Amino acid sequence: MGLKTIANNKNLNDLGEADIIQFIQEKGPSRLPSHLKKGIGDDCAVLKTDGDRPLLVTTDTLVEGIHFTNQTLSPKALGWKALAVNVSDISAMGGTPHTAFLSLGIKPETNVSFIESFMAGFQAISDKTGIVLAGGDTVESPSFLVITVTLLGDCLPEHVVYRCGAREGDDLWVTGTLGNAAAGLFLLQNKQVAQSSEFKSQIRAHQKPMPPLEVGKALGESGLVHAMIDISDGIAKDLAHICEQSGVGAVLQAAEIPISPRVMKLAAEMGKNPLDWALHGGEDYELLFAASPADRQKIISLTAKVSNIPATRIGKAIRQQGIWLETAKGRDRLGPGGYFHFSRSPAETR
Amino acid sequence: MGLKTIANNKNLNDLGEADIIQFIQEKGPSRLPSHLKKGIGDDCAVLKTDGDRPLLVTTDTLVEGIHFTNQTLSPKALGWKALAVNVSDISAMGGTPHTAFLSLGIKPETNVSFIESFMAGFQAISDKTGIVLAGGDTVESPSFLVITVTLLGDCLPEHVVYRCGAREGDDLWVTGTLGNAAAGLFLLQNKQVAQSSEFKSQIRAHQKPMPPLEVGKALGESGLVHAMIDISDGIAKDLAHICEQSGVGAVLQAAEIPISPRVMKLAAEMGKNPLDWALHGGEDYELLFAASPADRQKIISLTAKVSNIPATRIGKAIRQQGIWLETAKGRDRLGPGGYFHFSRSPAETR
Structure with a gap:
């Protein structure tokens, strides 16, 4: 939804952050000045x-x-x-x-x-x-x-990696495990902190995230990564940025999304779907990136060399537009469901 | 007042912005890293x-x-x-x-x-x-x-000009006229805008200030200016930054402070002291700078060459600490009186 087509009496509740950013972007220069390699629209x-x-x-x-x-x-x-x-x-x-x-x-x-x-x-x-x-x-x-x-x-x-370089057939990878921050926030909001020493690392993931700086740097230096973004708003929404800017779609394998055993356990105890936390929770501050299948082994060696944070393949970039989730039941289109400022979806977890 | 000596149960109403900045500065590195020529504490x-x-x-x-x-x-x-x-x-x-x-x-x-x-x-x-x-x-x-x-x-x-280079005996200069923004704000707050087409440039000074960018640049390039700051919080407060960082005091000549005839007229009509607006009103976004008396003529020629904004000598840097205002009645110490966030003085004009 382009903001240019929106009536001026609409307010920001009717829109989303992406629309406002797009609107502001449209106000920017149509051609980047020579000193600017990348303006609005990347990390x-x-x-x-x-x-x-x-x-x-x-x-x-x-x-x-x-x-x-x-x-x-x-x-x-x-x-x-x-x-x-x-x-x-x-x-x-x-x-x-x-x-x-x-x-x-x-x-x-x-x-x-x-x-x-x-x-x-x-x-x-x-x-x-x-x-x-x-x-x-x-x-x-x-x-x-x-x-x-x-x-x-x-x-x-x-060595700079943008959001725009993913190619059809690329592997999609994430660092670390997902859903920790959402699980931590759930605990904090439900005041079960006292009983939650078991979930210390989930609380920590929400409160004191430590982005995998060395991994990002090594991936950039390697020249192996075609596109990269951080996971701040939930992987569904963040992956959409890579897809839009790269002109590809994506299919994720639900069974491959890395979720820690503790998050699985907490979700089971609380009657929550751990995949919701992992896909839509946001604030994991891990990296999502695209690279050629030919470089799988190199990516694994590289990330293992600079850090104890594993990288996991979770899907592929495809020609068909949209983001799709493959489960045992088949392939479903994945809605954004991440946190949108202003326009709030029922799926919102915070 | 250094924050280190303040009890932790004090709140920010008891302090001023300068104290908080000082506090944050104290948290910074004691030695600047090699890539940083100037950190906290300048414009x-x-x-x-x-x-x-x-x-x-x-x-x-x-x-x-x-x-x-x-x-x-x-x-x-x-x-x-x-x-x-x-x-x-x-x-x-x-x-x-x-x-x-x-x-x-x-x-x-x-x-x-x-x-x-x-x-x-x-x-x-x-x-x-x-x-x-x-x-x-x-x-x-x-x-x-x-x-x-x-x-x-x-x-x-x-060509970079800092706050810290003023020397005893330096002339102190300002660009443009002072008190326009404060006069404009006074009009806006007193809802006399309708009658104030006469004071359009004062309203404009508050609403759409245009900093003298070309003058600042030319002064930097000239190498004539020892210290410079913009007038955002009122000249009394802004000059104090130059004095503190340069280890000098200052004496201002009240009669030399440039105030436009319209501001003089408005102040007279409203029973206000135009000098209060000029010294403490703030938001004029003009430049205050120090230069050697030997370079007076060069400063005047230079500013006249790049802009129609005149520069006016308003005082001198002196050895004695503090900022002093010389009027027909003698020399008085000039309190800050500018706008302090958090701690509000009765002299505050907005």
Whole structure:
């Protein structure tokens, strides 16, 4: 749905984030200026510099009550996560993050100890990833906390991986296991944290995600990856971006989607479908990428070499448009079902 | 007041923005990494690249109800201003802006026509300044609009002007006239807009400021300017940044502060002190800079050459700490009186 065809009296509840982004994109230049290799529409913008290494830039906003609450994230976890979601975007381009800018809209009644804890979390992941905080803005917000982080990174031009290069017949891969963050959020929202020491890593996946930066970088450097994106909104929605920009469709094998035994167990206990968490939960901050079937063994060796996070083949890029899920019962079209800001689907899990 | 000495149960109402920034700065690295020429604490961060031109980065957040209301800014003016305040920061370093990132936290009931008008304003100043929109984020905000713009620019390393180079004996200069934005805001808040076609340029100064980009750039290139800052929070507060970072004090001549005849007239009619607007009103987005008295004529020629915005000498950098205002009655210490987020002084004008 292009926004240009939408009546002006429609409001954002009737639309989705993708429509608004498309609308804003249409307002952008029809031809990219020479210094811009990639503008709106990928995990990062890619800017040519007058040196060898293009600059990667990404920005993400977290809003209290929409993306987090004080029930689901401690101040320290929030500081970590605000930067982590941006690290994930740099990782999805194959890049190395280096410089962060932090804008905070803070409620007047906020305690200094809150800021201290928030900054401790922000600093912890900065230290882990070699990122330096170089500026920002601090303003008053009337009634809820708003955090915008802009993160800069770089990458050799031949190693940058975009969303647009997947080819028919490519294998589709994911790193790690999926659905952990959704399971963790479910626990936190259902106040079963006390009993959930068994599910510590799911809670952690929601609160303190650590994007597989080394894997993204190694994949970019390998030259084996045709397209890549991070899994932030749920694999169904994120894969749709790769498909749209690459002009392909995709078929996923339900039985191949990697889900940890703990998530399977929790879902069974709670009467939930673990595949819903894995496909639509979002916030796993793992990588989804496309590569030639000829390079399967190389991909496995490579990821095993740089990290203990396995990569799993979950499907294939196909000529037919759309994203399809193959189960024992046959092949069904997979709706987005991920989290859409503004327009909320019943399938939403947070 | 250093935050380290503040009890954790104090909240942000008891503090000021400067304290929070200082606090966050203290959390930063004690030594700048090699790629960072300047981190927190100037109008922009300055990043070395592997090319010739360092990267300038700034970010500013505008919050509905704090920085603007729909009474004082139309959607189109808001789009303009959200980028203009960042252009001003690049200008204050002597740089040229090129790439913007726009994060919007939008209320669900927002009309599409609002976004369209906002983007038209954003695009208008982008076109005027050669800036391209390269990315951003669009999220839901529960109850008020939040806008964060991150702007990138560049500059030859020898032309970057910092806040820290003012020397005892330097002339202090400002571009343009001061107090226009405060006068415009006063009119808008007092709903006297209907009668105020006479004060169109004051309304415009508040709603659609145009930072003197060419002047900033020419001053940077000239090598004549020892320190520079943009006037965003009121000259008293902005000058304090130059003084603190340069280790000097300053004395301003009240009679030399450039105020337009229209602002003088409005203030007289409304029983206001025009000097309050000029010193503390803020948001003029003019430039304040320090240069040697030996270069007076060169500064005047230079600014006259690139623009019709005059530069005016308003005082001197002195050895004695503090900022002083010299009037017919003598010399008084000038309190900040600018707008402090969180801690509000009675002198606040907005």
